[in-house]
Amino acid sequence: MKRVPRRQLIGTVVAILFAAPFWPILPANAQTFSSSYTSTAPKDCRTIGKPSAEDGSTQVCPGQSGLMVVISEGDLRQTVSVGRTREAAAKEPAAETWFGPFNSTANTVEWRAVDGKPFAIIQRWLIADIDNPDKTGNPTSKPMLAVTRLPPGPVCHVAYIDGQANRNANELARQAADEFARDFKCGKDEVKVIGEKGAAVGLAKR
Template sequence: MKRLLFPIALTVFPISVAAAEISSVYSELDLKKCEKLALQETEDEGGEWRCRGIRDYDVRVWEGDLRSFVGFGRQAPAQCAAMQTFGAFNSLGPRVEWRMRDGKPFATILRWFTESSADDGAPVKQNWLVVTKLDGADACHIAYVDTKYTDANEVARQRADERAQTFDCAKDMPEIFSARGGSATDYASGMPCPGGPYREE
């Protein structure tokens, strides 16, 4: 009996390790190819779109006052992420990276482009990787990574993998990874989130 236990343990362990593997899946984000749910009278006033994501998660995008907001899945309007955006004028990158564990998405990484003005009026352009936690029906930003930051893509994936499970959207503040320093509220708004819904369905 004792000689049978050891080989059984060896066969079970790799299965548990394989099940915990984390990978990435990508989906396109092009508003021209998305379903228009609402559109304001002028382009600057924005609109609302539903874009194809993965599995049961579509990508909901709102635009207004030259700023973007993004939610994920059927409960997107009720999510914290639906009211989180940068203070600077911004737009979205062309694809969403979905971080997967056991075949299920637990976080996303999306590039945002921001533009503001320096004290002398010169334009200040910056690119960010926004890491968003997917938590059942809710979602919220957990990290902002400046694309000029060393190994920015890997840092964004690491924060998604290590922080998404324990991040509390109602209490915790997103991390900032940028040579400029500062805190999340210096760049963005809408955090932490005491509870939705944040938009009308």
């Protein structure tokens, strides 16, 4: 067996002890955040009623982890809620949260999850701006992202991010979901405006 010189051995031990404080230390309860996506396109959902009917229509769309997304439309305005059943989703605060201007939602829902368990959704809304019509005289659509918390606990809007005023709107929405959604108290906490407040958020908050 080759003998290691004493001076070399001491130098190696000192180097290890000096480097030890700089080794990365991961907390025992480190959580893993992730995103997955589902569709609310009519072809992927079950439609109840007719969009042209006076009472509007409802779309029931499969989500994640046994949850479903329920989109109700009436008078060219939509509400979006989530629940284990359509009846459960209809009783959530989100089912009663609507915006004054005409509006619609995009067909993709982003699900934020921690360790595989979804706790919030992010969805793009288009808010009609009747004060700024296009060349044909129709209202222009202003994009906005809405963060909605999920069970356990009530389902409600947590944060709004203006899609036109913030170039990193998707990143801001994920950050808002991760930081605020799980502890947000529906009916008590005020919906947060994240980033720059643009036209869409201004219209939605009227």
